[in-house]
Amino acid sequence: MSAVRTVLGDVSPGDLGVCDAHDHLFFGTPRLPGQELRSLTAARAELTAFREQGGGAVVQWTPYGLGRRAADLPPLSRETGVHVVAATGLHQAVHYDEGTLARLRGRLAEVFVAELTEGIGTSGVRAGLIKVAGGFHALDAHARWTMRAAAEAHHATGATIAVHLELGTAAPDVLDLLCGDLGVEPHRVVLGHLNRSPDPVVHRHVAESGCYLAFDGPSRAHHATDWRMPDAVRALADAGFGDRLLLGADTTTAAARSVDGGPGMPHLLRRVRPRLVDAVGEELVGRILTENLGRAFAVPWR
Structure with missing residues (x-):
């Protein structure tokens, strides 16, 4: 039986509730100095605010080496009543020092599998x-290395592979590599x-492949394209791909958190959801926020 693996254990997809398919409770990178998500108090407040808007689950995409604070996730989930899913994986090379990358050479897939099966x-x-993660309109050697390791870990465990597309580009290249060369469904x-x-x-084009498409950036840093999102979602829904769409808030900086004056996680349900309801109807938006994520991330763990 398939389940979504949360930080408190495996959960039936139907029990997740309303989902934020891509976000961050903790995150830190040298590319965003001074904007790290490190505060446990702020993370708790953000999850609570999301819950108050009707949220039930958050998928944290923070990968290896970027401040996941995995041990803090289970108590946060218990205290707020929000399911939390943690990630393994590796971001673009620019987010790491060379020493960290050197230590992972030759054993990256092994690390991914261990974090999926034994723990972080x-x-x-x-x-x-x-x-x-991919690159801007292309895949460099680092992206190909990490995706090969991700595919190996996927084949060993069944885990879903979630891909950061740099500025939304290189999606066909990612699918050619993962699903073409590396055999990931x-x-x-x-x-x-x-x-x-x-x-x-x-x-x-990418929807026709059968993958899931995430529209996951209604945060302060990415609002420039927000006004186009309802039309993009409607076009895909009209073409028959409504069951492949996901929504997330992707809060990556302290300034973007709602508790610090930004939109944060609650914005997804407070502002984005009603706007999409106007575009495609309440029934479809409800399915996108509940049923789709369960299918996307639920696997028969092995």
Whole structure:
């Protein structure tokens, strides 16, 4: 039987409730100095605010080495009543120092599998997805290395692979590599940030593969394309791909948190949801926020 692996254990997809398919409770990178998500108090407040808007589950895409604070996730989930899914995986090379990358050479897939099956570090918290990243309109050697490791870990565990698309680009290249060369079934791949490159031809092309398409950036840093998202979602729904769409808030900086004056997680349900209801109807938006995520991330763990 398939289940979504949360930080408190495996959960039936139907029990998740309303879902934020891509977000961050903790996150830190040298690319965003001074904007790290490190505060436990702020993370608790953000989850509580999301819950008050009707939220039931959050998928945290923070991968290896970027401040996941895995041991803090189970108590946060218990205290707020929000399911939390943790990630393994690796981001773009620019987010790491060379020493960290050197230590992973030759054993990256092994690390991913261990975090999916045994736990992240000494926390005992098992990851529920693999997060990797592409580049701007292309895949460099680092992206290909991480995606090969992700595919190996997927074949060993069944875990879904979620992909950060840089500014929404290179989606066909990602699918060619993961699903073509590396044998990952498209329905086990989530492509993130398609809202950042609202190209209807590319959207239709990747949707036809059978993968999941995430529109996951209504945060302060990415609001420039927000006004195009309802049209993109409607076009895909009209073409018959409504069951492949996901929504997330992707809060990556302290300033973007609702508790610090930004939109944060609650914005997804407070502002984005009603806007999409106007575009495609309440029934479809309800399915996108509940049923779709369960299918995208639920696997028969092995």
